[in-house]
Amino acid sequence: MRMPAASLPFPGLRVRLRAVHLAESLMLVFFAVVMGLPVLFLLWSSLNVAAPGKEAVYGLANWIRGFSDQGTLSALWMSFLLSVVRLIPAMILSVMVAWLIARTDMPGGNTLEFLCWFAYFIPDFPLVLAWILLLDPSFGFLNALAGALPFVEGPVFNPYSFWGIVWVHTSTNGIWFKVMLLTPVFRRLGASLEEAARVAGASNLVTLRRITLPVLAPMVLAVAALSLIRGLESFNTELLLGLPAGIYVYATRIYDYTRQEPPAFGEATALGSVFLLVLVVLSYFYWRYLRGKRFIVVTGQAYSTMRVKLGKWRYWALAGCLVYFAVMMILPLSFLLIGSFMRRYGFFDIASPFTVAHWRNLFMDAIFLSSLKNSLIIATATALAGIVLYSTVGYLVASRKSRGAELLDLFCWLPWVVPGILMSLGLLWLFLATPLRSVLYGSVWGIALAMTIKDSPVSTQAFKAAFLQLGPDLEEAARVTGASWGYTYRRILLPLVAPIAATVGLLNFGSALTSISTPVLLYSAQSRPLSILLMEYSFTGELERAAALGLLITLIISAMVLAGRRLGLKLTGS
Amino acid sequence: MKTENRKRKAEKSMRWTPALLFTFCLLLSAGGAAWAQSRDWEKEWNETLAGAKREGKVVVAGSPDPVMRNEIVPKFMSRFGIPVEFIAGRSSQIVARVATERSAGIYSIDIYLAGPDTTANTLYGDKLVDPLKPLLILPEVVDPAKWKTGKPWFIDPEERYVLRPFRSVANLLFINPDHVKPEEMRSSKDLLNPKWKGKISTEDPTTTGAGANLASRFLNQLGEEFVKRLYIDQKPVSTRERRQFTDWLARGTQPICLNCREDDVRPLQKEGFKILEIFELSDVAGAVNGSPWLLTLANKAPHPNAARLFANWMMSREGLEIYAKGYGSATLRTDVDESFLNPGNIPRPGANYFDDTDWKWVVKGRKETRSRVWKILKSR
Numbered sequence: 001m002r003m004p005a006a007s008l009p010f011p012g013l014r015v016r017l018r019a020v021h022l023a024e025s026l027m028l029v030f031f032a033v034v035m036g037l038p039v040l041f042l043l044w045s046s047l048n049v050a051a052p053g054k055e056a057v058y059g060l061a062n063w064i065r066g067f068s069d070q071g072t073l074s075a076l077w078m079s080f081l082l083s084v085v086r087l088i089p090a091m092i093l094s095v096m097v098a099w100l101i102a103r104t105d106m107p108g109g110n111t112l113e114f115l116c117w118f119a120y121f122i123p124d125f126p127l128v129l130a131w132i133l134l135l136d137p138s139f140g141f142l143n144a145l146a147g148a149l150p151f152v153e154g155p156v157f158n159p160y161s162f163w164g165i166v167w168v169h170t171s172t173n174g175i176w177f178k179v180m181l182l183t184p185v186f187r188r189l190g191a192s193l194e195e196a197a198r199v200a201g202a203s204n205l206v207t208l209r210r211i212t213l214p215v216l217a218p219m220v221l222a223v224a225a226l227s228l229i230r231g232l233e234s235f236n237t238e239l240l241l242g243l244p245a246g247i248y249v250y251a252t253r254i255y256d257y258t259r260q261e262p263p264a265f266g267e268a269t270a271l272g273s274v275f276l277l278v279l280v281v282l283s284y285f286y287w288r289y290l291r292g293k294r295f296i297v298v299t300g301q302a303y304s305t306m307r308v309k310l311g312k313w314r315y316w317a318l319a320g321c322l323v324y325f326a327v328m329m330i331l332p333l334s335f336l337l338i339g340s341f342m343r344r345y346g347f348f349d350i351a352s353p354f355t356v357a358h359w360r361n362l363f364m365d366a367i368f369l370s371s372l373k374n375s376l377i378i379a380t381a382t383a384l385a386g387i388v389l390y391s392t393v394g395y396l397v398a399s400r401k402s403r404g405a406e407l408l409d410l411f412c413w414l415p416w417v418v419p420g421i422l423m424s425l426g427l428l429w430l431f432l433a434t435p436l437r438s439v440l441y442g443s444v445w446g447i448a449l450a451m452t453i454k455d456s457p458v459s460t461q462a463f464k465a466a467f468l469q470l471g472p473d474l475e476e477a478a479r480v481t482g483a484s485w486g487y488t489y490r491r492i493l494l495p496l497v498a499p500i501a502a503t504v505g506l507l508n509f510g511s512a513l514t515s516i517s518t519p520v521l522l523y524s525a526q527s528r529p530l531s532i533l534l535m536e537y538s539f540t541g542e543l544e545r546a547a548a549l550g551l552l553i554t555l556i557i558s559a560m561v562l563a564g565r566r567l568g569l570k571l572t573g574s
Numbered sequence: 575m576k577t578e579n580r581k582r583k584a585e586k587s588m589r590w591t592p593a594l595l596f597t598f599c600l601l602l603s604a605g606g607a608a609w610a611q612s613r614d615w616e617k618e619w620n621e622t623l624a625g626a627k628r629e630g631k632v633v634v635a636g637s638p639d640p641v642m643r644n645e646i647v648p649k650f651m652s653r654f655g656i657p658v659e660f661i662a663g664r665s666s667q668i669v670a671r672v673a674t675e676r677s678a679g680i681y682s683i684d685i686y687l688a689g690p691d692t693t694a695n696t697l698y699g700d701k702l703v704d705p706l707k708p709l710l711i712l713p714e715v716v717d718p719a720k721w722k723t724g725k726p727w728f729i730d731p732e733e734r735y736v737l738r739p740f741r742s743v744a745n746l747l748f749i750n751p752d753h754v755k756p757e758e759m760r761s762s763k764d765l766l767n768p769k770w771k772g773k774i775s776t777e778d779p780t781t782t783g784a785g786a787n788l789a790s791r792f793l794n795q796l797g798e799e800f801v802k803r804l805y806i807d808q809k810p811v812s813t814r815e816r817r818q819f820t821d822w823l824a825r826g827t828q829p830i831c832l833n834c835r836e837d838d839v840r841p842l843q844k845e846g847f848k849i850l851e852i853f854e855l856s857d858v859a860g861a862v863n864g865s866p867w868l869l870t871l872a873n874k875a876p877h878p879n880a881a882r883l884f885a886n887w888m889m890s891r892e893g894l895e896i897y898a899k900g901y902g903s904a905t906l907r908t909d910v911d912e913s914f915l916n917p918g919n920i921p922r923p924g925a926n927y928f929d930d931t932d933w934k935w936v937v938k939g940r941k942e943t944r945s946r947v948w949k950i951l952k953s954r
Contacts, residue, residue, distance in 0.1 A: 070952050129817075138827045239814045243778065252814075256781045261691045263666035343845065346821065350845045366648060425670055432678035441680070521671045524682075525633070525659030536638035536662050541817050541838045 019485060024396050024404050031393075031411040034453050038426025039276075039414055046269035062266030069267075072253055076274065079250035082238075083231030086166045086174065091224055094178030097321060099208055101179070102186035103194075104308045106317045110565075112325065113183050117561040119329045120176035121510045122336065123550035125538060126345070128240045130335035131168045133346045135159040160245040168237055171328040173230070178223050180507065181462055184499035185219040186212070188469055194308065204308055218290055219465035225282045226458055229416050232275060250274070251419070258421050268422060275417035283410060340548040358544040362552070367528060374444050375530040376556075378519075379512040381448035386459050386508035387501050389452060391494065394463020412460035415453055420517025423454065428521045442524030450522055451512040459504045466500040467493070506564045510557040615711050619886075622711070623654065625879030631657045632880035635672070636687035636867060638662040641900030649896060650887065656880055665692040672702060672872075681874040684881035685888075687867040690936045691782070693736055697870050699937075704873040705734040712886040714909075722906045726889065729868070729933050737869045737885075739894055742904040742919045744863045744930060745851040746832075748839055752848060753829035761856040762796055765830070766803050774810040775819050775828035780951050782944070784833045785812070789951070790943035791928065795858055798950060805951055823849060836902055836919075853918050862921055864931035866901050 049061040066072065097116075101109035134142045137155035146156040158164055193215065197207040213220060235251035242249060250271065257268035310317060339345040343355045362368060390412075397409045415423055427450045431440040440446035470493065478488040494501065516535045523532055530553060537546035626632070632650075636642065639662065647658045661668070665688055675682055686697055697703050707728055710716050718725050722741075730736040749759055753773075758764055765774065777785025793801045804810070811828050813819065820838045822828040824847045839849055854860035869888060875881045887893050894905045904912060904920045912920055921927060929935065 136827070139825055240818065243813050244811045244818075259664055259666045260782045261665050261669075261689075262696050263670055265670065344841070347824070347845070350847075365643070367643065421667070425674065428671065428674050429678075432674060432680060437678070437680075442682070520663055520667055521674075523661075525631075525657075525661065532662070536640075536643065539638040539662075539664075540640050541820075541835070542640065543817050 020396070020400070023392065024400060024402065024408065027393055027396060028404050028408050028411075031408060031456075034427075034430065034449075035411045035414040035456065038423060038430050039418055041429050042265070042269045042418065042422055042426050043273070046266040048266065062264070063270040066257070066267035066270035069253070071248060072250070072271065075248045075253050076250045078247060079232050082162070082165060082169075082249065083228055083234075086169050087224065087227055087231060090170060090174045090178065090227070091220075093324070094175040094182060094223070095208075095213065095220065097175060097324075098179045098182035098186050099212065100317050100321065102183045103189065103212065104204075104310050104314065104317070106310060106314045106321075108318055108321075112321055113179065114558075114561060114565070115325055115329065116176040116179045116183075117506070117510075118554065118558050119325075119333075120173065120180060121514060121554045121557045122172075122333060123514065123534070123546075123553070124172040124236055125240075126336050126339060126543065126547040126550055127172050127332050128168055128237050129345065129543070130332035130339065131159055131171065132240070133335055134331065135164065135167075159241050161241075162247065164245075165237055165241050165247065168241060169231075169234070171332060172237060173234075174328065177230075178227060180503060181223050181226075181458070182216075182219060184462075184503050185216055185465055185469070187499060188466065188496075189215065195306070204310070207308075216465075218468050219462070221286055221289060222461035222465060225286060226416070226461065228282070229275065229278065229413075229457075232278065233416070233419060254419050258419070265422065265425065268419065272417070272419050272422055275419075276414075279410075279413050279417045283413065287406070336547055337551065340544060340551055342544060345543050345547065358542075358548045362545050362548045365533070367533065368530075370526075371528050371530045371533050374527050375513050375553075377444045378448045378451060378527075378529055379509045381445065382451040382455070382512035383505040383509040385448065385452045386455055387505045390456065390459035390463050390504060391497065391501060393456075393460050394497075395467050395489075395493070397460065398464045398467035409460070409464070412456040415455075416457040420454075420515075421520070424450070424518050424521045427453065427518075431522070442522070442527055444527045444529075447519045447522050447527060447529065448512070450518050451515060452508065454515065454518050455508045455511055458507060462500050462504050462507075463497065466497040470496055502564045502567060506557070506561050509560055509564075513553050513557060615713060618711050622879045622882050622886075626654065626656050626877070626883045629656075629877040629880045631659055632684050632877050632884045633659045633661065633682055634685045634687060634884065635661040635663075635668050635683045637665065637689070639687075639866070641866075641897055642687070645896050645900060646888075646893070649892075650884065653887065653892075654883060656883065658884065665689060665696075668692075669696050673700075676702070681872065681876055683872045684875040684877050685884055686870045686872060688870070690864060690868060690931045691940075693868045693870055694730075694933060694936045695941075698730055698735055702873060703735050703870040704875070705732075706737055706869070706871040706885060707734040709871065709882045710886060710889065711882075712890055714891060715886055715889045720891075720908055722908055727906055729864075729931070731933070735870060737889065738864045738931065739869065739889060739906055740864050740866065740897075740903045741862050741906050741921060742865060742902075743853050743921055743927065744861045744865070745834075745836055745918075746854055746858060746861070747852050748823055748831045748834045749850050749852060750823055750826050750829035750848070751850050753826040756850060756852075759830070759852060759855070762792075762800060762858050764855075766800070766808060770808060770830055772809045772811065773828055774804075774808055774830045774832060775822050775834075776805070776810045776812055776831075777819075777833040778812040778814070779805055780948055786944050786947060787930065787940065788832055789947045790940050791861065791930070792858075793943050793947050793950075794939070795928070798946075801947060801950055836916075840902060851916070851918060859926060859928050861928040861930050863929070865903055866897065868931070 046062050047058045047060070048056045049059040050057040097112070100106045101113050132140070134140055135157040137143060137158050140155070140157060140159075143155040143157050146152050159168060189212065193211050194207050197211045202210065233251050235249060235255050238247065238249045238252055239255075241247075242252070254268045254271045257264040257271070335346075340358055341354050341356060342348075343350060343353055343357075347353060393408060393412060397405050397412075418426065428441075431437055431446055434440070440449060474492055474496070475488055478492050483491070513529075514531055516531045519529055519532060520535065523529065530549065534546055534549050534553070537543070537549060634642070639660070642660050643662075647660060650656065650658050661671075661683065663671070668686075668688070669692060672683060686693065686703070688697060707726070710726060714720055715726065721727070727738045728734055728736060729738045747759075749756070754770075758767070776788070777783050779785040779789035789801060789805060792804065810832070811822070816835055816838055819828075819831050819834045820842055823831045823834055823839070824842050836851070839851070843849055869885060871881055871885060891907060891909050894907055895910045897903065898905045898910055898912070899914055902915055902919060904915055
């Protein structure tokens, strides 16, 4: 999209380019401060080998200790293995489901997309427990069912194993997140390329593989990279299922360092730096793949969103999706829902096992209402700030080919490569070091800013992919008719990326409601969000109340998803 | 003769007069001092209360705590009209937060309610706390007769900073008697019975926490060979999720639990699960601890009067009884109702217990022993 200054056909364009350059510089400074400084602070602190509270002494002892720890390398290998093994089938499935929802005439696509949103925000901890109830070798419901078959001896399923972890991951966060991000991009794809392929005699699958996927490569690759990083950082499921089987992952080791007494943040940062390395490698390959290629699918010319006709296969496709959703989502979700009404989660054989006490106690909790109010403020502010900030960043990263834009792109990945609690520590340090600390520290606005920063990888990549799909002729046509850049951005570009904006806003809204590691060092009694309450319930073993609260949060997000999708569709005029 | 007698009597009475006068004066001064002292503490208390009201709140930091959230906060508010802001988090999170705040010159916490490791090694060790002893003024708190230890028990070397109000007998382990008969678990050797291979659950002994603490105690009392056989040969099962331990225990998947928490087990027992706690084995002495917390006063507390008010009230019969009931922990107060406690949790007079919250053990002994445990277990 960037044009050489020498060939500028309009005098106004120079002013616009200066404005864009200024915006890029401002963004670069902003992100260098809010993302680069906390990471630098963490890296610098990791070199401090003095005992806590003592005068700083610098050295490499924390790094040596972190990496020389027995089991660190095997844990790293296990993390990569688990991430890759679950990433490949999950990506294939996600692309298929997103394609079916957005590009074909399969019935019920919108409902399936909504279900993905719903599933994504269900808290994973009680969901993993639900899978334990289903698959445990001693008391698992499905093992009991299988055991009733004449030819089955002993337990068939075992969640406490490598494949058990892969399976449960596929259920808790396997395809939902990917489908949520991919569907709007698939939807934006003009049908003309696919139609041309079909005219040339290509089948639907060949068209998907040879035309659709390569055109959507920026988003598909970004989602794969995001998923890989998230997979490496994941440890909740592994804590519950891996430890009983002696399976340790890399993130568990980092987690252990952060919860030591006193916490060993130096060692944790040292281990976390591996994620930084992975990021650099991924970014390099991503950049190399995209270099010199064009991914424009939305231009000012004829634009058709006609869907692929599947014929009789449309119902088979729907049936396949429904089976997947039923097994991976409805089954454990039912257990979670039932669990919130049980006197003790998963114990059906006690006297009068059901109760509404957990829901009643949740609503009666003295701090529930204030926490709910805080959460809604934080989530709304995060969603709006995310849309405004990252649509601009996404535009700059997609449209400019400068070093600054590349650096900006890299900065936006940082919050996900630093483990949550460490990023929270870095942000705490940053907030306290600024003159705005009275506004930011301990307030809902500080948490909202932290959440906005934390969500930058997914938000930036989503907007970037969306802007890469837009042809430059749209902007140029607007300019020729005398529209300012602001007007063009507001009236032409933003409506075209509205589905992605809605997706990003809702994703940020949801993660602001559910994130624990980011606000845990930043909240005060006045700004305590629901997620901290959830953490307290989980920490103190009040699992049933935690399940009720988790479901409530999911319901709030689902209501917002419905409203947001309507808004997104309205903006696009669909 | 009569005159002499009268004289003698007069001399005798004269001899007693100074003594009587002295006694009278003494009584008068003692009464006056007590009266004055009573007036003094009341005056100080009222000034503290007024100051606390001006400060508007007290900020307490500690582990997530339903008793604090559901009972202490509303009770303190209704008693004094001063809100308690409770900042909850893991010890490591609280410590990280406080250290970063302080490096920026911010002091937001008034009172810490933390476990022995954090209190001794970080809060006290890094000088984040102020002396608390001079601030205790409530007569029922400073009265020696109200404490089993003869006075409020400050366990730090200076006996001024770290107040320990609890001393409960800790469970050594729990068993599910449907799977493990009580007579099958009499001595430490019973834990090594091959029958229980894979049937014992424990917190991971190779990271800090209850698992490593118990392993350290075993190493200390039973030696390296026992630790190796229990934690390596018996293949105990670990998780980081405390709820999983009690679920395993109740279902009998792992019917022997080394690190189940009593407040997790109690609801199961209420539901009718036959779970037995074992406090000691024939060759492993019982242990006491200071759970759920030790109380310290943050230095440069932003609400000093409210902090003083809270600390005094927390150590009163009313404050401690709420916690004792909520956690089932035995307090060190003599006037707290203990009828609701499990008798096994109340230390027996004269019995010799291993004290898991002993200052030297927490600061030095456990750390060193834990390092030895890790060395042994990580080489497996």
